Amino acid sequence: MRIAVLSGKGGTGKTLVTVNLAAVSQESVYMDCDVEEPNGHLFFKPEGVLVEEVSVKVPEVKDELCNGCRKCVDFCNFNALAYVQNKLIVFDEVCHSCGGCILVCPEKALTEKERAIGQIQKGVSDQVSIYTGILNTGEASGVPIVKRLLAEESPEITKPIFIDCPPGSACITMESIKDADYCILVAEPTLFGVHNLNMVYELVRLLDRPFGVVLNKCLDGENPAEKFCLEKNIKILGRIPFENELGILNSDAEIVANKNSRYREMFDSLLSTVIKEVSYAATPDS
Amino acid sequence: MIIAIPVDQKTLESNVYMSFGRAPYFLIYDVETKESTFIDNSAAASTGGAGIKAAQTIVDNKAAALLTPRLGANAAGVLKSAEIKIYKTTAASAKDNIDAFVAGKLSLLDEIHAGFRERGSN
Incomplete structure (x- = not known):
C-alpha cells in the first residue's frame, strides 16, 4: 500500500x-x-x-572519432552540447540523460559515463x-x-x-x-x-x-x-x-x-x- | 573585427537586451566595414541551456568579442573555449556601446553569474 x-x-x-x-x-x-x-x-x-x-548517464565524446557534423548539438532539446573550435563540449549539468545524442551520432563518437547527482x-x-x-x-x-x-x-x-x-x-x-x-x-x-x-x-x-x-x-x-x-x-x-x-x-x-x-x-x-x-x-x- | 551584442530590436539604436541567452536578436557588427547584420536568436525560446545555444550562435558568426550587460557561466564557458573576449556594456543603446568599444572605453566583464537554469521545477 x-x-x-x-x-x-x-x-x-x-x-x-x-x-x-x-x-x-x-x-x-x-x-x-x-x-x-x-x-x-x-x-x-x-x-x-x-x-x-x-548517478545518471551523460555523454562522453571521443574527440578522435568526432567529425563535427553537429547532429548531436542540433538534436539536444536542452542545449547541453556545443561545438567550438573543432571540439565538442558537453555541459553535464544541463544534460537530462535522454541518450539521444548517442543514438544520432553517425560516427559512434559518443559513449555514456556515470555522473553522481x-x-x-x-x-x-x-x-x-x-x-x-x-x-x-x-x-x-x-x-x-x-x-x-x-x-x-x-x-x-x-x-x-x-x-x-x-x-x-x-x-x-x-x-x-x-x-x-x-x-x-x-x-x-x-x-x-x-x-x-x-x-x-x-x-x-x-x-x-x-x-x-x-x-x-x-x-x-x-x-x-x-x-x-x-x-x-x-x-x-x-x-x-x-x-x-x-x-x-x-x-x-x-x-x-x-x-x-x-x-x-x-x-x-x-x-x-x-x-x-x-x-x-x-x-x-x- | 566582428563584435556581437544582444539587442531588443533590429536597429543600431536599439537598447542592449538585459541578458544574453534569451535576447530576441543579436547584432553582428564589423568594426572595420561598419556593416551590421541582425540575426534572430534561436535559443530565446529554449527549454533549457539557452546561454549555451546562444553562445554557439555567436561562435558560428565568427565574432571576436561579445558586448553584454551580463552572462551566465555556461555561455561564458562556450565563448572562452572559442577565445571570444567578453566586454560589459555601459550605455543603453547598441550604437553607443559600439562607439565606446571602438574608443577602447569598455572593460572586460569580470562577473559571471551562475545562470538561470530551471531548478527541477519542470
Missing part, C-alpha cells in the same frame, strides 16, 4: 502528516521524495544509515524504515533519485509505504505519486492555500489517483480550503488544529503523535480513515 502525501507548495504540513502517519502505523516505510530539502529524517533520527550514490540514505527508527532521497545542490532534476527510492520496495509489500512528496505539481511530484494507491492532499485554510490545493487536485485527477484532503492549521471560522472540498465533493480525511503545542513540538523535530495522546488519537483516526479509503479505491465500481 503506497500512500503519497502532497501539496501545492512547501510548508503546508506534508512532512507533519507523512511522518506521523508512518509513526502511528505499526510497521511502515517512510520515503522522503522531497529530495531538494528532505527533512523527515530530522524527526525519525534513523539509525544504521546506509548511503547509496545515485545525489544519494539515498536508508536507516531504521523503531519499526519504521526511513528512506531519504538527497539531490546535490545545483542539479537540474531529482526525478532519477525519486525513481530509485520508489524501486527500493516492491509494490506487493504488505507494510504501508508513506511517500513524502516534493511540493508543487511538476515532473518530480508526478513521479512520486505515479504508483501511489492513494494520495493525501494537505491544504491550508487560506485563499492562497486553495490555489495551491487546486494545483495538486488537478494533478491527481489528471493522473487518475484516488485522493482525499487533510485540512491543516484549522482555526475557528471560515476555511476556504474546506469550502473548496465541499464544492468539489472531495473527501475530507481529517482536520489538524492550528495549535501552539503542536507547532512547538513539530519545530523541535518531535513526532507529535509520540508526545501527546490527543495527537496520537488524531493521527490514528486519520490512518484508519485513509486505510478505509484505500480499500474502497481498490474495489472497482464501489
Whole structure:
C-alpha cells in the first residue's frame, strides 16, 4: 500500500502528516521524495544509515572519432552540447540523460559515463524504515533519485509505504505519486492555500489517483480550503488544529503523535480513515 | 573585427537586451566595414541551456568579442573555449556601446553569474 502525501507548495504540513502517519502505523516505510530539502529524517533520527550514490548517464565524446557534423548539438532539446573550435563540449549539468545524442551520432563518437547527482540514505527508527532521497545542490532534476527510492520496495509489500512528496505539481511530484494507491492532499485554510490545493487536485485527477484532503492549521471560522472540498465533493480525511503545542513540538523535530495522546488519537483516526479509503479505491465500481 | 551584442530590436539604436541567452536578436557588427547584420536568436525560446545555444550562435558568426550587460557561466564557458573576449556594456543603446568599444572605453566583464537554469521545477 503506497500512500503519497502532497501539496501545492512547501510548508503546508506534508512532512507533519507523512511522518506521523508512518509513526502511528505499526510497521511502515517512510520515503522522503522531497529530495531538494528532505527533512523527515530530522524527526525519525534513523539509525544504521546506509548511503547509496545515485548517478545518471551523460555523454562522453571521443574527440578522435568526432567529425563535427553537429547532429548531436542540433538534436539536444536542452542545449547541453556545443561545438567550438573543432571540439565538442558537453555541459553535464544541463544534460537530462535522454541518450539521444548517442543514438544520432553517425560516427559512434559518443559513449555514456556515470555522473553522481545525489544519494539515498536508508536507516531504521523503531519499526519504521526511513528512506531519504538527497539531490546535490545545483542539479537540474531529482526525478532519477525519486525513481530509485520508489524501486527500493516492491509494490506487493504488505507494510504501508508513506511517500513524502516534493511540493508543487511538476515532473518530480508526478513521479512520486505515479504508483501511489492513494494520495493525501494537505491544504491550508487560506485563499492562497486553495490555489495551491487546486494545483495538486488537478494533478491527481489528471493522473487518475484516488485522493482525499487533510485540512491543516484549522482555526475557528471560515476555511476556504474546506469550502473548496465541499464544492468539489472531495473527501475530507481529517482536520489538524492550528495549535501552539503542536507547532512547538513539530519545530523541535518531535513526532507529535509520540508526545501527546490527543495527537496520537488524531493521527490514528486519520490512518484508519485513509486505510478505509484505500480499500474502497481498490474495489472497482464501489 | 566582428563584435556581437544582444539587442531588443533590429536597429543600431536599439537598447542592449538585459541578458544574453534569451535576447530576441543579436547584432553582428564589423568594426572595420561598419556593416551590421541582425540575426534572430534561436535559443530565446529554449527549454533549457539557452546561454549555451546562444553562445554557439555567436561562435558560428565568427565574432571576436561579445558586448553584454551580463552572462551566465555556461555561455561564458562556450565563448572562452572559442577565445571570444567578453566586454560589459555601459550605455543603453547598441550604437553607443559600439562607439565606446571602438574608443577602447569598455572593460572586460569580470562577473559571471551562475545562470538561470530551471531548478527541477519542470
